[in-house]
Amino acid sequence: MSTEIKQLQRTLTEFAQERDWEQFHTPKNLVMALNGEIGELTEIFQWLTPEQSLSLPENKQEHLEEELADVMMYLLRLADKCEVDIIEACHKKLIKNKAKYPADKCFGSAKKYNEL
């Protein structure tokens, strides 16, 4: 896996250990924390048009960076706790997605693979 991802996961583990938070970080709890952070991320975009969502004003952009980071950090913690190499998992899933969504069959279509 990416050294930088692993390094970040190690830092997050230390952060939790220093606060005696490992006891709270079960996968079940972490997925709930992830839901909470995704909620805050979603709030940024909820009343914007798709076009407006493409370029946020500067103060919203800073907020967005923080919310993206919060989501990422809980996701990496969760993957770590579940002993999943998340980068490898992405590459494996991409191969599946390529088979599910052949470019010629789904070109320009947002339909689900079972509706194509």
Next chain:
Amino acid sequence: MSTEIKQLQRTLTEFAQERDWEQFHTPKNLVMALNGEIGELTEIFQWLTPEQSLSLPENKQEHLEEELADVMMYLLRLADKCEVDIIEACHKKLIKNKAKYPADKCFGSAKKYNEL
């Protein structure tokens, strides 16, 4: 940023371009897709005890890997579209979190910083 993250983001961009899906991948839409995937991830854990969530049976573990990958891929796409270096954003947010949650003040406590 991590070369591996950037590389994965490039692969995801190509995947979208080959299918003419860039038109759907506004940040607003991507954050919705992220919510959908988080929902599927959550479903895996919903009826498990925190203890059970720590070690899934093998067939669930494979499912988990796929859902984690789906969440990660939409998150990386979203960060990419919003021009956020997500690894750097994590390190910046961690510094903030360290100040918000001093180890001695929040040791063993799951309280929010404004409740400490």
Next chain:
Amino acid sequence: MSTEIKQLQRTLTEFAQERDWEQFHTPKNLVMALNGEIGELTEIFQWLTPEQSLSLPENKQEHLEEELADVMMYLLRLADKCEVDIIEACHKKLIKNKAKYPADKCFGSAKKYNEL
């Protein structure tokens, strides 16, 4: 509270009791199940424009009805388990919202009350 809401909640309790599912229906688990269902609801709208979301094709409309029902049923179960009269809670929150968002101050604006 609405007799119909209470009646529906009673039916949902019976449904759980007949299946010996009360053991799974802690508030923590129910809020996770709610997240899962919201994810499925979100998926219906994720690639649609705001305009398209206003009138779904007939087969999607049926799917939508089911997902709205799933969300509603877990929400009512959760409120029931937490001993919250959800209709009364709405009326109380509405009074708060009216004070937070005076019509003349936020007319036509999607800003949050602390940004007005």
Next chain:
Amino acid sequence: MSTEIKQLQRTLTEFAQERDWEQFHTPKNLVMALNGEIGELTEIFQWLTPEQSLSLPENKQEHLEEELADVMMYLLRLADKCEVDIIEACHKKLIKNKAKYPADKCFGSAKKYNEL
């Protein structure tokens, strides 16, 4: 449908109209707002054990009531905008669920219908 539900939906429509917010309340946007509120609801329970989630301290209980109300209000708005009679939809879905989960087959089991 329940007169009280319909009445609440009418009040919510007026609330939006008085603030010229109807323009923001497309189903797509409302489902995002719903996700945001669910995130806040989830946050209440994320670090609690299932047992702790059964009886919140008093100040959390008030917070919970407000979050349940926020979720309910966006859900009712969404159903209204999509012209779905949500109480009727629940009763219809319950009939389906009874067929999918026969009491004798799934007694005491949290498995999905397709895993039974």
